[in-house]
Structure formats: structure tokens, C-alpha cells
Amino acid sequence: MVDKMEGVIGGVVNSADYSVPIETVYVSNLEERVKIEELKAALHAVFDHYGTILDIIAKISLKRKGQAFIVFDQQRSVLDAVEQMDGFEMYGKAMRVLIAKTPSDETVKRKAPGEFDEHKKRRTISKAQKEAALAKELQAKGPDSTATTATRARPVKTGAAAIPDEYVRPNKVLFLQNIPADVDADTLTAIFERFEGFKEVRLVKIRNVAFAEFEDEQFAITAKENTAGMAIGEEGKSMKVTYQRQ
Template sequence: MSKEKMEGVVYSSSGIPITTLYVNNLYERADVSFMTEALRTIFQEYGEIVDVVMKKSLYRKGQAFVVFKDPTSITKAMSMQGFPLYDKPMRLAPAKTVSDATVKSEGDEEQLEQHIRKRKSDKERKQAKLAQEAQKNAPHAPGAAEPSKARPAKSAAAVIPDEFLPPNKILFLQNIPSDIDGDELTTIFERFPGFKEVRSIPSRAIAFAEYDTEQNAITAKEATAGMAIGAEQKQMKVTYQRK
């Protein structure tokens, strides 16, 4: 039997109360710590704040997430829609997903880890889908043959960059130094849950690490991508195997 929804509360698509407010159109040149404190001061009157998250990456500047303890605070905080902060009107909306901070405060470490894995998996699937759509919609170069006259195109998976491939139970390892063999790779990857085996191809400086589930493969990939290995400390490239 499903729980009755509370009045004045915003719910996610899965029916979970949203406690995170998405804030956009912030002054991009402001110091992150200074802006974080400003947002905390503005919204604290609408309820207890668990966390304020701002991203430093270029494409996510001007955005923040304010995490409340009580889901009813979201509706109250929306009254600040358009409030000018450093001469820029804030754009507010309930977040679409449940925040890590909320899961951490209401659950245990295992639930938090599962939540983070799912979030990363959903993000990588979305990136893969966007990459596929971008490839399909890419304009033809001047002088190129019309699609109907051109040779059959390769499958979408064949042209998507490795970094945007969707999650897979098998990881593709590249740039493996000659002094690193299958046993040493096994030592690296068997530390993560669900490990099955490593298949090494030394002649091509590549290998494959297989896990029992996509979620476990995601965990291993996040922890090992770019790891420096071998005497020369080469950075190992870790992506998903093409399906």
C-alpha cells in the first residue's frame, strides 16, 4: 500500500519527497565559498539546511543545489523566485532527483553507495545517449555524398568516443605498460566487489576486466580510471567495452 502524499511537498518520478532546491542564473565570477554562504543565509529561514552544493566546472558555473532537511521547505523557498542576488535574478526549481546528502542523512552507508552508483550509471547512460544523438545530427561536410548515395554508415557504437559509451559489465583497459601482466592487473581490479576475471592482450597493450554487474563495473571504473601503473607510471585508460 502506497503512502499518502503530503500536501505542499514535491515528489520525484519515483514517489520520493524532494528536499533539494535547484538554483540557477547565479553570478558566475563570485567566489564559490562566498556564494555558498550567501545562499545558506538567504534560504535558512525556510528550514534547516543540510548542505549547499556548488560546482566549479566551467559548464556548471552559476548553478547550485540547496538541500533542506524538511521537504516542505522547498515550496516555501520557491517564494524567492527572481530574487536579485548580485544583480542577477535567481531561477529556482525543485531538483529532479534525491540528493546524496538526503540519502546519507536518512539511510546507511550501503544505501548511500547504491544511490551514488545509480546516479553515476544514469549520468553515463545519458551522456552516451546525447553522444549518439549528436552523431546522428552532425551536419555533412561540404562536398560529401548525400546520405542516400553514401556507403552504409557504421553503427552508432562504432563512432561514439570511448568516454561516452554506456555502462557495461566489462571494462576496456588501454595504455597498459609492457611490465604489467594479467596477474598484476588482477591484483588491481579484484579489490572491487563482483570481480570475475582479467583478460590481457600484451601485444596490443590492452586488457579487459569483467564484473558480475554494471554497478560493480562502474565502481571499479571510477576508482581506476587514470591510475598510474608500471615502472613508467603510465596512466591507464579505463572505459566500457563496446557492445
């Protein structure tokens, strides 16, 4: 499922980059201990004053806590909300309210449906670039930067092995894990050859893993975003798709 929060981060906006207005506000520094549904209700009650709210997006994951996106039906509502609500206290904390950097899915689907696929593609590329930058930063800091309380007692990995799979820098080869015994190279080829730039699949049967190679990393990024978590085999096992470690 596409993460609707990706690519919609508060900051400096260049509206000339988009054919539709940005009708979303990005709210941060929210109280993280409040339940999501309660938080959404509170945000709706506060921001409803500025116009019709189409969607409120908030997540419970650690990386997304304390922030939300509020999608209005017109840009005027966004401008008013940012001007008047930045610094407003909710649950004892001053909210940070900014214009989102990009239009929301809802806005693009409503006002430029023909551009929605391109909008998703740009977001996918932006997400991959952020992951690549984070991976590079983690590699520069060394293995301690990825350690947690639960993992410090384990033997320390070094180099690329210390980087979690989700932060491996994008490249043209995808690493496929959790391959069921009843899935062969032909089956995997049929899955990945649908994507532009596909070259080959190499299956390592004894380890239940495989590699899918593409002409360049942009083709691989598209394939990864569309196959990660795909159910394969007779039992419908979820396939893990990451990038090959360099």
C-alpha cells in the same frame, strides 16, 4: 570520487520513489563569473532564511557552472525556498529554483543510512544512461558536434572515433588505458575479478592498453565507476577506464 551533483537535477519529482524526503533545492541561471566560494557565501546568506543549510554544492567545471544544490535539514525549508525564491535576482540574474529530482547523499546518510549503497547504485546507473543518450545524440549529429576551436584544425575523425572517450556509450567491455609496463594481465584480473559479472582481461602490452569484459553492461558500469583513476603499478600511475568503442 563520487560527484555529488550527479542524479540531483531539478525537475518533476515523484516523492513516492524514495523512502526519504527530498530536502534539496536545485538553483540554476547563476552568474558564472563569480568565484565558487563567493557564490556559496551569497547563496548561504540568501537561503539561510528558510532553515538550517547542511551543504551547498557548486562546481567550477564548464558543465556545472551557473548552478548549485542547497541541502536543508527538512523538506519544509525546500518548499518555502522554491515558492519564494524562484525568479529572485542575484548578481543581476533571475535565479531558477526547483526541487531536486532525488535526495542528496547527505539526506540519505542522515535518514536512511542502510539505503545509501542502493542510492549510489541508482545514481551510477542514471549517470551511465545519460552518457549513453548523449553519445547516441553526438553520433547522430556527426563529428562536427564534438568539435571545438582547438580541435577543428586537426584531421576530422568520423564515426565512433569522433566521440570523446567520456561519451562512449556504455557496454560490457571496459577499455583500460595508461597501463604501466610493470602491470600484467594477472594484476589487472585481480583488480576486476572483485566485481560481479567479470569474465576476463585482455592485455595489449605493446600499446599499454587492456580490455576487461563483463557479462553485461550493468556489471561493467559498476566496475568502471569504482576503478576509474585507480593508481596502479610501482609508480602509482592513474588508470583511465572508459567503455570500448563499438
